[in-house]
Amino acid sequence: MSEIRVRLLGEFEVLRDGAVVPISAGQQRAVLATLALRAGRALDIAAITQKLWDGEPPIGAQTTVRGYVRRLRLALDGGGADSVIGTDAGGYRLKVASSDVDVHRFTGLLDRARAEHGKPNELACLEQALGCWRGEVLEGVNCEALHRSVRPALEEQRLLAVQRRLDIRIEARDSLEIVIAELRGLVIEHPLRERFWGQLMVALHRAGRSAEALREFHTCREVLVDELGVDPGAELQELHRGILLGEMESPRTNRIRQPARVG
Structure with missing residues (x-):
């Protein structure tokens, strides 16, 4: 056969x-x-x-x-x-x-x-x-x-x-610039998936680009508010706060939720 x-x-x-x-x-x-x-x-x-x-x-x-x-x-x-x-x-x-x-x-x-x-x-x-x-x-x-x-x-x-x-x-910390480029594409393709936004923020922060990481949080928030009428989840807000205050040593993004659609 x-x-x-x-x-x-x-x-x-x-x-x-x-x-x-x-x-x-x-x-x-x-x-x-x-x-x-x-x-x-x-x-x-x-x-x-x-x-x-x-x-x-x-x-x-x-x-x-x-x-x-x-x-x-x-x-x-x-x-x-x-x-x-x-x-x-x-x-x-x-x-x-x-x-x-x-x-x-x-x-x-x-x-x-x-x-x-x-x-x-x-x-x-x-x-x-x-x-x-x-x-x-x-x-x-x-x-x-x-x-x-x-x-x-x-x-x-x-x-x-x-x-x-x-x-x-x-x-x-493997090829972070390549990872960042991939994640930028993923947040465009899946803008309501908070997990990718969180990973992008962590990758930018670990690449020494914390200001960009904070900007990505605000971009994510604008998308979620415009599309679903909700703010980012608690885990993503915690990640944002950790980067802002310089307290993020071992960031974890594996618990970041995907928001439910409204309506």
């Missing part, structure tokens, strides 16, 4: 023995993505139809899905008896290892990073996990129900991994 890899953390892509397999039909992509997210585990055909048609499958939806699977089998391995898409328990199963799907490789590396917390290998695990990402989750897969069910959670895990990676580098 050929080695099949599925990449969902970015533009949808399927590789067979390292070569890209062209799958352009939108619903076929959605079926394969759905099976890949459960790599190695069977999924009932009724559950697949619910996902593809967002809870309202038309008459004959199961027959349509069977047709999609037949075409996918032909594209992936010629449709032989030992297809990588197996028929199992009234549904289908993608017969690949979890490490052959980038989503599962990403989450597995995060588990390893957590197990290595505070140890030298933690940063390497985080870097490898983040290296699995090539863009937005499920780009090129036209299935809103699938997007809603997986994209927010995976994106949050990615941001938490980015935060932890930056914490490690700030604590080690």
Whole structure:
């Protein structure tokens, strides 16, 4: 059997023995993505139809899905008896290892990073996990129900991994100017996420740029007030006060909250 890899953390892509397999039909992509997210585990055909048609499958939806699977089998391995898409328990199963799907490789590396917390290998695990990402989750897969069910959670895990990676580098004072440049981009991209603002302030302070760190606090406050009608949380205010009074020796930003949206 050929080695099949599925990449969902970015533009949808399927590789067979390292070569890209062209799958352009939108619903076929959605079926394969759905099976890949459960790599190695069977999924009932009724559950697949619910996902593809967002809870309202038309008459004959199961027959349509069977047709999609037949075409996918032909594209992936010629449709032989030992297809990588197996028929199992009234549904289908993608017969690949979890490490052959980038989503599962990403989450597995995060588990390893957590197990290595505070140890030298933690940063390497985080870097490898983040290296699995090539863009937005499920780009090129036209299935809103699938997007809603997986994209927010995976994106949050990615941001938490980015935060932890930056914490490690700030604590080690590793390439602070590069860290600062990255954080400036992150606070533009995620302006309501206080954690990134706090990390930017700490990195600037540790780089000897405390005045800039204090300015970033006021910028953050303006954003939060304008967008949510709230002030920065207590932890970020404490960080600001510590920098202002010169009392911040071992700053901690790992507890800084992300403010809840109002309304």
